[in-house]
Amino acid sequence: MWKRFATNLRCPITGEALALAAFSEERRPVSPSIASRAERMGIRVDNDFSCYVESGLLLAESGHVAYPITRGVPVMLPYETAIHRQFEREYALELRRFRPRYTFPALEPERGEHAVLRSFSREWSGYQYDGVIWDVSYDDNRRRFIAEIGVEDPPVPSPTFLEIGCGIGLTTAQAHEHLQGDAVGVDLSLAVLSATQNFRSNPFLHFVEASAFHMPFAPSSFDVVYSRGVLHHTYSTREAFKSVARYTKPGGRFYLWVYGPGSINDTMFRRVAYAAEATLRPVLSRAPSAVGTAVLTPIALGYVGYNRLRRSADSTVQPFTFSRALHSARDRFTPRFAHRQAAEEVMAWFRDAGFQHMEVVDWMHIPSSDREDYRRNTGVRGARALVGEAEAS
Numbered sequence: 001m002w003k004r005f006a007t008n009l010r011c012p013i014t015g016e017a018l019a020l021a022a023f024s025e026e027r028r029p030v031s032p033s034i035a036s037r038a039e040r041m042g043i044r045v046d047n048d049f050s051c052y053v054e055s056g057l058l059l060a061e062s063g064h065v066a067y068p069i070t071r072g073v074p075v076m077l078p079y080e081t082a083i084h085r086q087f088e089r090e091y092a093l094e095l096r097r098f099r100p101r102y103t104f105p106a107l108e109p110e111r112g113e114h115a116v117l118r119s120f121s122r123e124w125s126g127y128q129y130d131g132v133i134w135d136v137s138y139d140d141n142r143r144r145f146i147a148e149i150g151v152e153d154p155p156v157p158s159p160t161f162l163e164i165g166c167g168i169g170l171t172t173a174q175a176h177e178h179l180q181g182d183a184v185g186v187d188l189s190l191a192v193l194s195a196t197q198n199f200r201s202n203p204f205l206h207f208v209e210a211s212a213f214h215m216p217f218a219p220s221s222f223d224v225v226y227s228r229g230v231l232h233h234t235y236s237t238r239e240a241f242k243s244v245a246r247y248t249k250p251g252g253r254f255y256l257w258v259y260g261p262g263s264i265n266d267t268m269f270r271r272v273a274y275a276a277e278a279t280l281r282p283v284l285s286r287a288p289s290a291v292g293t294a295v296l297t298p299i300a301l302g303y304v305g306y307n308r309l310r311r312s313a314d315s316t317v318q319p320f321t322f323s324r325a326l327h328s329a330r331d332r333f334t335p336r337f338a339h340r341q342a343a344e345e346v347m348a349w350f351r352d353a354g355f356q357h358m359e360v361v362d363w364m365h366i367p368s369s370d371r372e373d374y375r376r377n378t379g380v381r382g383a384r385a386l387v388g389e390a391e392a393s
Contacts, residue, residue, distance in 0.1 A: 001072050001196075003051035004043075005206045008184075008221070011060035011067075012078050012214035013105060018067070022056040023094045034203060041158040041181060041204075049203060055091065059102055066102040067216075072196045075209045076216035078107040081117065083190070083209075110213045111235040113188065115285055115336040120189035120233075122289050123330040127168055127191070129198055132318040134328065135307055140316060140367040142174045144374075147365045149224060149255050150381055154179045159223035159252075162186065164212055164244050165230025169195025169205070176204050179224065184217075186210045212240045219246045228257040228379075232339045238349055245353040248384045254355065255381040259340045262376030270376075277332055285336040292334055293326070299333070300325040316369040346380045355382035 006020040028050050030038075035045050043049065058067040058074060068075045068087040075083055084104050088095060133141050146152065158181035163172045166185025172195070176183035184206045185195055192207045199205045210216050212234060225248045231240040237258055248254045264274045284292045300322060307320035320328070332338075343360045350358045361379040363371055 001053045001069055001074050002049070002203050002206060003053055004048040006053075006058065006074075008206075009058060009074060009076065009208070009216050010218050011063060011065060012076055012210065012216045013065060013107065014060055014063045015218070016060055016062055018058040018060055020053070020056060020058060021098070022053045022069075023091060024054040024056070026052055026054070028052055028201075028203075030203075037180070037204070052200070057095075057098060057102070059098070064102050065105050066098060067105070071193055072200060073192050073207060073209055074216070076214075077109075077188075077209060077211055078105045078214045079109050080104050080106065081114075107214075110211065112336045113211060113213075113234075116233055117188050117190075119285060119330075119334050119336065120187075120191065122292075123327060123334065124167055124189055124191035124194065126323075127194065127327060128323075129168070129170075132324070133168075133170055135310075135318045135320055135324065136367070136369050137316070137318055138170065138174075140369050141170060142178070143367050144370055145171055145174055145226075146178060147367075148228070148257065148361055148379060148381070149226060149253060150359075150361070151179070151224070151253070154181065155253065156223055158182075160184070160221065160249075161224045161226065162217075162222040162247060164225065164227040166195060166207065167191045169199055169207055171226070171228070172207070173199055173202070173205055175224070175226065176202070181223070182206065184208065184222070186212075186215070188212070213243050215244065215247060217247055220249045220252075221247050223249055223252045225252065225254040227255070229259075231256065232258040232341065233335045233337050235337055237339045237341055241346075241349050242353060245350075245355070245384075248355075250384050250386045252384050253381060254350070254384065255361075255379070256346060257361075257377065257379040258346065259338060260376060260378035261340050261342055264340060266376050277338070280333045281335065281338065284334045292330065296326060296329040296333060300329045303328055314368050316367065318369070341378055343378045343380060346378055350380060350382040354385050356385045358382035 056069045070087050161175045161183040163185045166172045166187045169185050172183045172185035186208050192209045196207045231237050234240040303325035304320045311317045347358050363375040366374045
C-alpha cells in the first residue's frame with residue numbers, strides 16, 4: 001500500500017479516518033516520468049508519495065478497531081477471516097503493543113459473503129497475466145472499458161476511479177492509464193493479493209480487500225465508479241448497488257454490468273444450461289475445491305470446444321486453455337449467488353439513487369470478441385445529479 005493512500009481510507013464500521021502504524025515499509029525511487037505525472041495530478045512528490053507499506057495496521061480510534069495491512073493489501077473487511085488469523089501469527093510481537101486496546105473487527109458478514117469470498121478466492125487463484133482475460137485480449141478489454149464508461153477523454157483533470165470487484169486488477173490498471181488519475185480496485189476475494197503484487201511499482205494504483213456493503217471510503221469520493229460482473233454475486237444486487245452508488249461524486253459517473261435475462265432465455269441451449277447451473281450451484285458452492293474441479297472438468301472441456309467454434313467465426317476471440325476454461329466454469333457454477341436483472345430494473349435503481357442521463361450501453365459498440373455475451377446481459381451507466389439538480393428533481 002502506498003503510504004499516501006492511507007488518508008483516503010475510512011473505517012467501514014464507524015466511517016472515521018484511520019491512523020497508520022507501519023510494521024514494514026520502504027522508500028522507492030521516483031522516476032522523472034512518475035514525478036511528472038504526479039505533478040500533473042496535483043500530487044506532492046514527498047516522502048509519503050515514495051513510501052510503500054508492506055505490513056502494518058490501520059487504526060480506528062473511536063471503535064478501537066485494527067485493520068491489517070498484509071503483503072501490501074489493506075484488509076478492510078468488518079469481520080475476521082483466515083487472513084486475520086495468519087496475520088496474527090506472523091506479527092504476534094508487533095501486535096502486542098496494540099492489544100488489548102485494539103482488536104480486529106467483529107461484525108457479522110452479509111448473508112452468504114463468506115461463501116462468496118471463498119468461491120472467488122479459489123477461482124482467481126493462480127490466474128496468469130498473459131495477455132488474455134477470459135477469452136478477450138487485453139487490448140479488447142481496454143476498448144470495451146472505454147465504451148462502457150462512455151469517456152473518450154477524462155471528464156475532469158486526473159479523475160479518481162473506483163472499481164468494485166477488480167479481480168486481478170487489469171481493468172483498474174487500464175483505467176488509470178486511460179483516465180490519468182488515481183485508480184482504486186476493491187475486491188472481496190484474495191485476488192487483490194495478486195493485483196497488488198503485479199502492479200506494486202505503480203504509485204497511482206491502489207488495491208483493497210473490502211465488502212461492497214461496507215466500503216472503506218468517504219461517500220462521494222470518486223469521479224468514476226465501475227463494477228462489471230460482480231454485484232449479481234451478492235445476496236441482493238439491488239442492495240449492493242445502493243451501497244456502492246453513494247461513493248460516486250455529484251456529477252460523477254457510475255457504470256454497472258450485471259447478468260441479464262438473455263443469459264437464461266436467449267436460446268434453448270441457454271435455458272438447458274441455466275437449468276444445470278441452478279442444479280449444480282447450491283451443491284458446488286459448498287463443496288471442497290477438489291470436488292468442484294472433478295465435476296467441472298468435463299464442462300470445462302466443453303467450454304474449450306465451444307471456444308473453438310467461436311474463434312472459427314471471429315478471430316479476435318482468444319483461445320481457451322483448459323485453465324481458462326475451468327476458471328470460466330467455476331465462475332458460472334460455484335458462486336453462491338448469480339442473479340439476473342433486466343435493463344429497465346437497473347435503470348430504476350439509478351433513478352432512485354439520484355442519477356441522471358442513464359443509458360443502456362449499446363452492445364454494438366463493444367469489441368466483437370465480447371459482443372454476443374454483452375448483448376445477453378445488462379450494462380447501464382448514469383451521472384450522479386449535482387446537489388441543486390437533485391433538489392430540483
